[in-house]
Amino acid sequence: MTLRTVLAIVLAVSCASSALAQAPMSYGPSITAETAKTLAAPAIAEAKKNNWAMAVAVVDPSGDLVYFEKMNDTQAGSTVIAVDKARSAARFKRETKAFQDALAAGGVGLRILALNGAVPVEGGIPLVVNGKIVGAIGASGGTSDQDGLAAKAGADSAK
Secondary structure: OOHHHHHHHHHHHHHHHHHHOOOOOEEOOOOOHHHHHHHHHHHHHHHHHOOOOOEEEEEOOOOOEEEEEEOOOOOOHHHHHHHHHHHHHHHHOOOHHHHHHHHHHOHHHHHHHHOOOOOOOOOEEEEEEOOEEEEEEEEEOOOHHHHHHHHHHHHHOOO
């Protein structure tokens, strides 16, 4: 094994480990249904703009569903997956993409497979207001990248 290969493995393992460390952010008051609906709208708009049939879920800080919307022709599995992504982002205080990246790195990143409720697929993002997590948004129905873009559109409107 070359030194370059060893360094690449060490870097991948350290990146995976940092994705698993608890995020320092605190929870705030729960998002309201009215606000959740407002934040889901840009995610749905992003999906419509790109002709992606998606489901979008918004949960409170504990991961309980506050708002849900599913576009016509969205695959049935996306209904549950959107909620699971949002719940994972809220409960673990991080974007689900962090789990996806850690898992892809292999090594200790494979520990994610043992974390109950951790969804290692992009598309779940915590909703942060005044530095506190008030909920999370999850999108499902497209590719991982598409789900991430739709969820980001909603999360960015919370700022």
